[in-house]
Amino acid sequence: MKKLINSPENLVVEAMEGMEAAHGDLIKAHYNPNFIVRADAPAKGKVAILSGGGSGHEPLHGGFVGAGMLDGACPGAVFTSPTPDQMYEAGKAIHGGKGVLLIIKNYTGDVMNFELAADLLKADGIEVESVVIDDDVAVKDSTWTAGRRGVGATVLAEKICGGAAAAGLSLKEVADICRKVNAEGRSMGVALTSCTVPHVGKPTFDLPEDEIEMGIGIHGEPGRTRMKLQPADKITEMLMDPIITDIPYKSGDEVLLFVNGMGGTPLLELYVIYRKAAAIAKAHGLKVSRNLVGSYITSLEMAGTSITMLKLDDTLRKFWDAPVKTPALRWGV
Amino acid sequence: MKELSSSAIVSWLQLLARIYEEKKDYLTGLDAAIGDADHGANMARGFAAVAAKAPQFEGKDIGFIFKTSAMTLLSTVGGASGPLYGSFFLQAAGKSNGKTSLTAADLGACLEAGVAALTARGKAVFGDKTMMDVWLPVLDAYKASAADGDLVAALTKASEVAKTAAAATIPLVAKKGRASYLGERSAGHLDPGAESSSLLIEALLTIARQ
Ligand SMILES: Nc1ncnc2c1ncn2[C@@H]1O[C@H](COP(=O)(O)OP(=O)(O)OP(=O)(O)O)[C@@H](O)[C@H]1O
Ligand SMILES: [Mg+2]
Numbered sequence: 001m002k003k004l005i006n007s008p009e010n011l012v013v014e015a016m017e018g019m020e021a022a023h024g025d026l027i028k029a030h031y032n033p034n035f036i037v038r039a040d041a042p043a044k045g046k047v048a049i050l051s052g053g054g055s056g057h058e059p060l061h062g063g064f065v066g067a068g069m070l071d072g073a074c075p076g077a078v079f080t081s082p083t084p085d086q087m088y089e090a091g092k093a094i095h096g097g098k099g100v101l102l103i104i105k106n107y108t109g110d111v112m113n114f115e116l117a118a119d120l121l122k123a124d125g126i127e128v129e130s131v132v133i134d135d136d137v138a139v140k141d142s143t144w145t146a147g148r149r150g151v152g153a154t155v156l157a158e159k160i161c162g163g164a165a166a167a168g169l170s171l172k173e174v175a176d177i178c179r180k181v182n183a184e185g186r187s188m189g190v191a192l193t194s195c196t197v198p199h200v201g202k203p204t205f206d207l208p209e210d211e212i213e214m215g216i217g218i219h220g221e222p223g224r225t226r227m228k229l230q231p232a233d234k235i236t237e238m239l240m241d242p243i244i245t246d247i248p249y250k251s252g253d254e255v256l257l258f259v260n261g262m263g264g265t266p267l268l269e270l271y272v273i274y275r276k277a278a279a280i281a282k283a284h285g286l287k288v289s290r291n292l293v294g295s296y297i298t299s300l301e302m303a304g305t306s307i308t309m310l311k312l313d314d315t316l317r318k319f320w321d322a323p324v325k326t327p328a329l330r331w332g333v
Numbered sequence: 334m335k336e337l338s339s340s341a342i343v344s345w346l347q348l349l350a351r352i353y354e355e356k357k358d359y360l361t362g363l364d365a366a367i368g369d370a371d372h373g374a375n376m377a378r379g380f381a382a383v384a385a386k387a388p389q390f391e392g393k394d395i396g397f398i399f400k401t402s403a404m405t406l407l408s409t410v411g412g413a414s415g416p417l418y419g420s421f422f423l424q425a426a427g428k429s430n431g432k433t434s435l436t437a438a439d440l441g442a443c444l445e446a447g448v449a450a451l452t453a454r455g456k457a458v459f460g461d462k463t464m465m466d467v468w469l470p471v472l473d474a475y476k477a478s479a480a481d482g483d484l485v486a487a488l489t490k491a492s493e494v495a496k497t498a499a500a501a502t503i504p505l506v507a508k509k510g511r512a513s514y515l516g517e518r519s520a521g522h523l524d525p526g527a528e529s530s531s532l533l534i535e536a537l538l539t540i541a542r543q
Pocket of ligand 1: 054079080081107108109110364371372375411412414417451454455456457462463464465509510511524525526527
């Protein structure tokens with residue numbers, strides 16, 4: 001393993017210290033329990049938004065803390081859900097009197113830890129709404145299983161809800177917008193390489209030079225199927241088809257198209273994917289009115305990409321366009 | 334008949350810290366195959382934190398020891414196993430409040446409450462390829478053989494059943510937890526949580542025999 005770390009044990013805290021050093025104007029970090037909040041937290045008179053999850057997905061979630069997006073984020077160990085005490089303390093630190101929205105990616109650990117934290121916050125008399133994001137079409141949905149993973153739509157939900165909260169909407173309204181983003185957003189991902197969890201020291205799975213894993217999540221886990229490497233256009237088709245047919249998106253729909261890098265894929269390649277994805281969307285009669293291209297929800301240094309599509313309406317578009325000022329996303333300010 | 338004293342319970346928790354540290358790479362390896370390669374690290378981190386609390390356990394009742402362990406696991410393990418093992422010990426604490434030793438029947442009540450907490454938190458059923466595949470038959474086996482009050486005999490039976498039950502998760506397709514994302518590809522692998530649960534029972538037997 002070759003990594004720019006001092007020790008696996010101190011990795012998360014040292015990264016938090018670095019973030020604070022770099023972006024102290026936007027965020028502040030709290031240690032033991034670990035969480036990141038807006039520099040001006042608690043922002044009074046608006047709904048507070050809290051998310052969190054394992055580390056290794058940067059800039060998600062800490063990089064999205066700031067005006068117009070998240071009020072707080074809890075980083076766990078690499079690929080491991082944070083713990084309820086972190087979420088509880090973070091929730092109290094950001095609560096500005098209008099309740100706290102928890103945005104949770106659908107992983108068993110995250111869901112259970114956030115459930116416990118929600119109970120603790122409610123016991124303090126804080127109003128809490130929880131929304132679980134499960135947008136990954138690679139996993140078959142079923143009430144008998146853990147269901148679909150939460151992936152790319154999480155980034156869009158955090159941005160759009162952040163805009164809604166800043167506009168003064170109520171907790172219930174912001175939560176409903178979050179549910180709408182989850183209902184109208186779908187994703188699928190592919191890996192060209194595995195990734196190495198620092199405390200493990202070797203790649204999570206072995207992938208021969210000419211093979212890819214189709215239908216991956218964001219935890220370096222193998223996907224649904226392994227196949228031979230194909231040209232980018234072909235891979236883009238294999239990602240776009242299950243997304244488009246899932247809801248399904250219909251001709252005439254206005255969409256946001258998000259091409260995400262998994263951490264080890266250059267922007268140069270992401271644009272090749274975007275080019276084809278946009279062409280496929282157009283061929284289906286979809287109107288791509290907004291987009292995002294870059295590495296925003298990653299799986300350490302994994303090479304690969306995921307595509308997320310979100311059907312937009314006036315409300316979602318308005319809050320997507322709203323000003324945002326965070327370490328990783330910034331516009332309109 | 335043998336009982337488990339407060340200090341035996343503390344020895345058990347310390348033994349678990351050693352076992353999970355020793356088996357860290359092994360459990361994480363199991364999780365790498367069908368999960369996200371963190372189960373060993375999660376368990377080692379959590380039980381090391383519990384063992385570090387040992388000085389506070391001096392002269393305390395088992396309810397206190399279990400409750401402190403539960404809160405420690407909840408705040409240090411993370412993942413799915415943190416809330417699961419945390420809830421297990423929290424409910425076991427409810428059945429051992431004020432007790433400074435556990436009879437076979439007392440331990441049975443702790444196990445029963447703990448397993449009920451796992452079901453309530455994780456909502457998995459037998460055959461989903463999770464730690465429940467171990468805990469449900471272990472509880473049945475323990476209850477059946479603890480009826481005559483012999484703690485060591487009941488734990489011996491429970492430990493045997495735990496090992497077989499953990500191995501029986503290998504051919505299953507996971508329906509809960511991270512492994513379920515793999516669908517059919519999850520078959521052919523031992524469930525890491527089932528294995529860590531089996532180690533936990535086996536360690537309790539080791540302590541009970543001393
Ligand atoms: N719903 C559930 N009910 C009972 N046990 C479960 C459930 N989901 C997962 N498990 C157990 O948890 C084990 C995995 O624990 P681990 O510490 O690796 O957490 P994780 O699933 O990786 O959590 P996270 O998703 O936050 O990373 C599995 O092997 C399984 O035995
Ligand atoms: Mg795991």
